[in-house]
Amino acid sequence: MAAILSLTPVAPFSSVSMIAPLAFVVGLSMAKEALEDWRRFMQDMEVNSRKVSVHKGDGVFAYKPWQRLRVGDVVKVEKNQFFPADMLLLSSSYEDGICYVETMNLDGETNLKVKRSLEATLPLEDDAAFGILLEQLVYALDPGQILLRDSKLRNTTYVYGVVIFSGHDSKVMQNSTKSPSKRSTIEKKMDYIIYFLFTLLCLISLISSIGFALKIRFGMPDWWYLQPNNTTDFYDPTKPAVSGIFHLVTALILYGYLIPISLYVSIEVVKVLQATFINHDLHMYDEESGNPAQARTSNLNEELGQVDTILSDKTGTLTCNQMDFLRCSIAGISYGVGSTEVEIAAAAAKQMGIDFNGQMSESSTPVHNRRSRQSWETRGSDFGASEIEMHTVSAFKYQEHRQKIKGFSFEDNRLMNGNWLKEPNPEAILLFFRILALCHTAIPERNNGTFNYEAESPDEAAFLIAAREFGFQFCKRTQSSVFIQERYASSEDPIEREFKILNLLEFNSKRKRMSVIVKDEEGNIFLLCKGADSIILDRLSKNGRMYEKETTKHLNEYGESGLRTLALAYRKLEDSEYHAWNRDFQKAKTTIGAERETMLERMSDIMEKDFILVGATAVEDKLQRGVPQCIDKLAQAGLKIWVLTGDKMETAINIGYACSLLRQGMKQICITTMNTDSLAQDTKKAVKENILMQLTNALQMVNLENDPDAAFALIIDGKTLSYVLEDDLKNQFLKLAVGCASVICCRVSPKQKALVTRLVKEGTRKTTLAIGDGANDVGMIQEADIGVGISGVEGMQAVMASDFSISQFRFLERLLVVHGHWCYKRIAQMVCYFFYKNIAFGLTLFYFEAYAAFSGQSVYDDWYMLLFNVILTSLPVISLGVFEQDVSSEVCLQFPALYQQGPKNVFFNWYKILGWMANGLFSSLIIFFVSIHIFYDQAFRSGGQTADMAAVGTTMFTCIIWTVNLQIALTMSHFTWIQHLFVWGSISTWYIFLLLYGLVSPLISGNAYRILVEALAPAPMYWITTILVTVTCNIPYLAHISFQRAVNPMDHHVIQEIKYYGKDLEDQHMWKRERSKARQETKIGFSARVDAKIRQYMRSKLQKKQSSSYAIQNITATTS
Secondary structure: OHHHHOOOOOOOOOHHHHHHHHHHHHHHHHHHHHHHHHHHHHHHHHHHOOEEEEEEEOOEEEEEEHHHOOOOOEEEEEOOOEOOOEEEEEEEOOOOOEEEEEOHHHHOOOOEEEEEOOHHHOOOOOHHHHHOOOOOOOOOOOHHHEEOOOOEEEOOOEEEEEEEEOHHHOHHHHOOOOOOOOOOHHHHHHHHHHHHHHHHHHHHHHHHHHHHHHHHHHHHHHOHHHOOOOOOHHHOOOOHHHHHHHHHHHHHHHHHHHOOHHHHHHHHHHHHHHHHHHHOOHHHOEOOOOEOOEEOOOOOOHHHHHEEEEEEOOOOOOEEEEEEEEEEEEOOEEEOOOOOHHHHHHHHHHHHHHHHHOOHHHHOOEOOOOOOOOOOOOOOOOEHHHOOOHHHOHHHOOOOOOOOEOOEOOOOOOOOOOHHHHOOOHHHHHHHHHHHHHOOOOEEEEEOOEEEEEOOOHHHHHHHHHHHHHOEEEEEEOOOEEEEEEOOOOOOOOEEEEEEEEEEEOOOOOOOEEEEEEEOOOOOEEEEEEEOHHHHHHOEOHHHOOOHHHHHHHHHHHHHOOOEEEEEEEEEEOHHHHHHHHHHHHHHHOOOOOOHHHHHHHHHHHHOOOEEEEEEEEEEEEEOOOHHHHHHHHHHOOOEEEEEOOOOHHHHHHHHHHOOOOOOOOEEEEEOOOOOOOOOOOHHHHHHHHHHHHHHHHHHHHHHOOOOOOOEEEEEEHHHHHHHOOOOOHHHHHHHHHOOOEEEEEOOOHHHHHHHHHHHHHHHOOEEEEEEOOHHHHHHHHHOOEEEEEOOOOOOHHHHOOOEEEOOOOHHHHHHHHHHHHHHHHHHHHHHHHHHHHHHHHHHHHHHHHHOOOOOOOOOOHHHHHHHHHHHOHHHHHHHHHHOOOOOHHHHHHOHHHHHHOOOOOOOOHHHHHHHHHHHHHHHHHHHHHHHHHHOOOEOOOOOOEOOHHHHHHHHHHHHHHHHHHHHHHHOOOOOHHHHHHHHHHHHHHHHHHHHHHHOOHHHHHHHOOHHHHHHOOOHHHHHHHHHHHHHHHHHHHHHHHHHHHHOOOHHHHHHHHHHOOHHHHOHHHHHHHHHHOOOOOOOOHHHHHHHHHHHHHHHHHHHHHHHHHHHHHHHHHHO
């Protein structure tokens, strides 16, 4: 609007000076958006222009782009190609019509899915077959025949399919949702500052318009040189109100520099450059996967420095999601002697406690002679020994277990090389191995003489690898059979056996089990099942519970060791029983309608009962490298960490111990649902009342705890969480969770992860970060203020939905503690400085108005104002936002408490903002009134002439350029040649511009013609005024920062002083003492575990000392 009005007579500036900066700012934003849109457009065009072979008629196929596909087209898709539309599978290169599909782009899963065509379409096996008309019959379809767009054909030479949905009607397009718009806390606060400045703009514009109306009404009739009888509505003494209204528009345009339009563009540039540094940080580059860290959006860089709570997935995020078969229980006997990471960590912690007990006498002495001022927001332990270097504590390092075979860490010769034949129950062991090799949906791939497996889950792949190593190698699958090579002794040749697959009852999260019905070569029919132990044990027959007691004991032991467990069982079926059931099952499969799933579930329940228990498996999902150290550092930085996992409670608890979220001595609060079997009615009400009572009692226990070192851990399962997240209980739950040191939510669904994240975000009103690696974490990632995706083995779905992506959890430490801290401080200081310089500049225009009868006359040349934000002050502020470092990255990691400056908003609170605004107000007053006072009636030229408005305005503008650039130089803590170039180069640019501008024709330069060469440079008053004003304007900031550093220094001030004087090298004891104080008081993490050991030792030592003193007193009393 201001640019449009600049074309009218009310504008105080030329149209060029108004339109050019706006065009630059908007043009830069448009260019950025256009570039991003063009990239998206080219990606869309690349996808839509892909070619696929389409049937043209009479058995002839030709290539056609995806965008021209229509429903009913017959398409031929070849190996490793994407499906161009939702299609019905007609046939494939396999005789039985199966194909293998990768759905990573849809659900994040890298495991292959098996699709099967209808038997009626199997004859359509080559191009020529499509010239024949088929008989028109109706067939029931299921998802097993549907090929979805954007999934990929794998391990199959080709398939034929018919398009059933295309374009925007395809499932992937129907399910696509717009990513939530996220804004940082600083951006939201900036809006309020803009509102404040806009209010100030309107206020001073109103004052100017009133002043102008009064001047016109009472002063203009006496100003004969203005020809008061020859006026327009813009300055008519007879219509002062109208003139005042017109002048209001003029004033709004004139003082518009109070609103920093270029701020948004500068922030965009800075954030993009910050994101580039994050992307190229070699410390967050994973050499194994070759994946760097990636800032997928640059809008939330500073938000990384203000995180309060981290909500993390477990599998694939804290752990590797690469399962290792470690132990098993068969026929009541446990096999496997390898140690898990949980057991190794427990042993290391125990050994560490012994080591520390031997070192207490020296290291536990409190540090004396500390400053009375609390240097750190919250001090850690007062013991020097509590300063723990994670990479130097040998007791914490896990034992390196070099695996010869990926996925198989089993160590027990009783089952290897055919030795299992010598065990007490070889028949049960044989059946156990066959269940591992048969009960799955995996696909074998031959590789260098052996077989690898594409499975639907890492667990399933680990089972098949274990079966292979035990001598039962799954080697081939057809639509109707599975082939296994069985080797009973290492010296024997394998025997290939065929098992007919009669039915497959697939796994889902509701059933928590998977079954397969097979017929062996002797004609026996078996139902083989694997599933959650709670499900399998409830479905055992009376004769099938022979090993239940021993197996249950082993399952509990495996769970305590942090292992993921499944129970294995079987059932032998009679032919008549099976055929009767199969008729009803096939009828249910061919049912069309909403009842189909219910009927299939009922038929599965009928068959999956009366099992005979065979045993159980135990696989380990190892912690990722560096997870305990990362959690410890984040806890020292004051961050709260919640774990949301789908695993059962025992497994999650033990992983919590392994990564030090839990520790010995921590009081665990388990919130569970009551047994509802005895309740006759109103079950939900009774359950909610019971949960409310548990929450109330737990909250009371936490609030009444007097021991400041006591720590609580909250553990809750998904079933209980479904009640807790309702409106009448969620606030109680949140209060309890916030009061606990760590929170672990088990058996949670993807929806519950998102709901918990929303509860924490909205309930605490603090910044939340969610991190996960799978498709089931997408809701949580999108709901959090910041979503971080891990590019792990579960596909890229989490990464595609995230704001930032990393390849390992340990990189989160550097992303937050280093880049988060830097980006927050840079953006905060940059925004504050922007408002400072615009106020310092804009208010001088208002002051001059009072000297110019509120006429709307600008004291500055139009070109000066055009260049102010675009050239002369833009680069220094960008260098501040990109390169500023209060401390180095190494110091950030050594002093994690520095991170709390972000969550506490130390650099962008209203005190700081108003302080910078006051600094701008002071500078504007000094710049204007000192300059005016000096130039007002003093001789300026050598001939005794006083300065004109051009000389005064140019001098004032020179003072502004020097003042604001010197101010940003004083603000910077870290200088490189780039900062020096931008700061001093901006000042030099002003003089170069002034020289060149003065040399052009007076038709362009106007009153500034040769102003520097002939008027300003020869005048000592110009240089003296510049120095005097610049120094005076920066004295308050210098005084403030000097007083603060001397009397009440901030944390980074102390570190800067130590580093500057080299005290970190000269006095190592002092440096370690400062580092020991530089962590937030925390009750989780390895350091908290060490502190607890120290406190335990000191208490026991004190008790022994007291006991000794009492004994001496008693002996003395007895003697006397």
